[in-house]
Amino acid sequence: MTILGASDPVTASAETLYGADDLTHLEGLEAVRKRPGMYIGSTDSRGVNHLFTEIVDNSTDEGVAGYASRVVVTLHADGSVEVEDDGRGIPTGVHGKSGLSGVELVLTRLHAGGKFGGSGYKTSGGLHGVGASAVNALSLRFDVTVKQGGKVHEMSFARGVPGVFDGPGPKARFTRQSGLRLVRKMKRGESTGTTIRYWHDARYFESGATLDLETVRTKLRHTAFLVPGLTYVLRTATDATINEETFHFPNGLADMVEFLAPAADKPVSGILLMNGEGTYKENAADENGVMKSNVERKAEVEVALRWGTGYERTVECFTNTIRNVHGGTHRKGFERALVRSVHDAISKTRGLLKPKEDPPTLDDICEGMTAVIHVRIPEPQFTSQTKDELSTAGITKVIQGIVEKNVKAWTEHRRSKSEAKTVLQKIVDASRVRIAQKQQKDAARRKTALEGAAMPPKLVDCRTTGVARSELFLVEGDSALGSARMARVSEYQALLPLRGKILNVQKAGLGDALKNAEIASIVQVLGAGTGRTFDTSTMRYGRVILMADADVDGSHIRTLLITLFARYMRPVIEEGRLYTAMPPLHKIVTKGRNQQTFYTFTEREMETKVAQLEKAGKQVVKPVPRFKGLGEMDADELWETTMNPATRAVRRITLDDVEAAEAALELLMGEKVEPRRNWLVASAERVDQAAIDI
Known part of the structure; x- marks a missing residue:
């Protein structure tokens, strides 16, 4: 390995040498032509449209300042653009430092103009002194006419270079020449102002880049809205005719x-x-270029x-x-x-x-x-x-x-x-x-996730693949599941145990509902989705039977489940596929050789049946046993009373009056407590005190 000291010579190829002579200083408008996109945004049609914007904005600034009332834009048949205003006109006097006329200064020097905080403009759209000079640099020909101080001056440029054309259009012979040309005196009544006409140079733009008429129209219309005192006229010239549109909006x-x-x-x-x-x-520079804070x-x-x-x-x-x-x-x-x-x-x-x-x-x-x-x-x-x-x-x-x-x-x-x-x-x-839409999307995603996952381990499924005969029992509690598992017909009866009470979905959105483990299990097992995406054709079971205890808690669980189906799985109700099981409260057994068994569903029904049996000379085992819940029944009792299609009693949940059903759900399960309290108080007299399960 060779280690070079500070004084050791190092050889390098000519390609790697980099010295002061390799530095380039672009003068005047050369920088604009070298990198046009930096100054006009892009070199496609948007850049061509931006050239027009820069010129018309200068005329607009005269109107905002209160010196111009009319701007006329002409799109000539030869592709040139002409913008004429009746403002004060670009200053024609000689600028002290540069020795150039005001016109030549602002059109050939970057960052030159009257909008750098001087007295020329209170506010303006053009600020950097780049716009008009950039347009000049990127134009085959750029003509300016200034009417000011009783005189009319003209000046022309070819790609930013001042001179004279010996004829119309950009193809005329061009001779370099600096300075304004005095053309004539202004006529009596002739207004002051500036007229600029330019032909953009296609070589600096992408192929096919053109000025868009609708963009021009939109620009003039928008500006007329913003400056109510200014009138814009758009003239589109063809070889035969000139079409004219006027934009003036006094209400701004x-x-x-x-x-x-x-x-x-x-x-x-x-x-x-x-x-x-x-x-x-803000921090800003004064007229001498010194930065000041908190201006x-x-x-x-x-x-x-x-x-x-x-x-x-x-x-x-x-x-x-x-x-x-x-x-x-x-x-x-x-x-x-x-x-x-x-x-x-x-x-x-x-x-x-x-x-x-x-x-x-x-x-x-x-x-x-x-x-x-x-x-x-x-x-x-x-x-x-x-x-x-x-x-x-x-x-x-x-x-x-x-x-x-x-x-x-x-x-x-x-x-x-x-x-x-x-x-x-x-x-x-x-x-x-x-x-609601977000919840539907979240629910759809969750539904997909639920359907794609394995079934809950607590599901005791049936063997049949046919939907018509199959039925799903939603069983209250794990204790009832044991008896139901032994009592069911495994060919077509499935069981899903529910732990406790599910979420009240009348008070919660679908997103919160699906976070509830029990509700998520029901949705997953049914396999038909929720809300607007619910499809009964994909349901895995022909019927859904709510099987809860015949007490107050059981009634509440049934109500919560019915609310769930009404809110997010309503087609199950509309198609008559939702039922509630009716487990009995009492088991009446007669004494003697020929024992008989009867089941009753209310206290009054039990007393009436016992009286009938005793009147017929039969003895009844007393006290009459009362089922505390589904878990108190053995498999035979549960099958005979609640699950056997031939002997059971079930209630079908219907939706005959949608509005009444919605009102009932909102009253009983909704967020507002006061209407529910008032209803309970008003309905107190309708309650049979003796029928209350204490």
């Missing part, structure tokens, strides 16, 4: 919300307009929104008229404010949300909502040159405070309180639907 964002809302979406609320101003602080900024906020009956959400965000496709900090503040103010309003409105219900989420609140957010701030920060997302941090709290204040006033004002309550009810309903 209110008109925009109406336009964006789906046509079939009927309004649930009127349009809620929110305007306000606020301040925030106070002023923000103007305008929001319009409405709720409709539909489910789609439309939220458009803008900063200084520039559309922010991906939202940003202003949208974050808007959404935080909505969640907080709506939660507060719902909590203050009685009867909207049940005590155990979760509050609505942002998606619930925004369901069916159409909203437009527009902020005007000086020197906003974006995540990229294409301004798709606002990143100015301070605006979040400003818009949050304004929106919270306005939403609160809307929900509490006597004139709008009723409308607000309708919207809040819609939001709560959306939340419930979302939760």
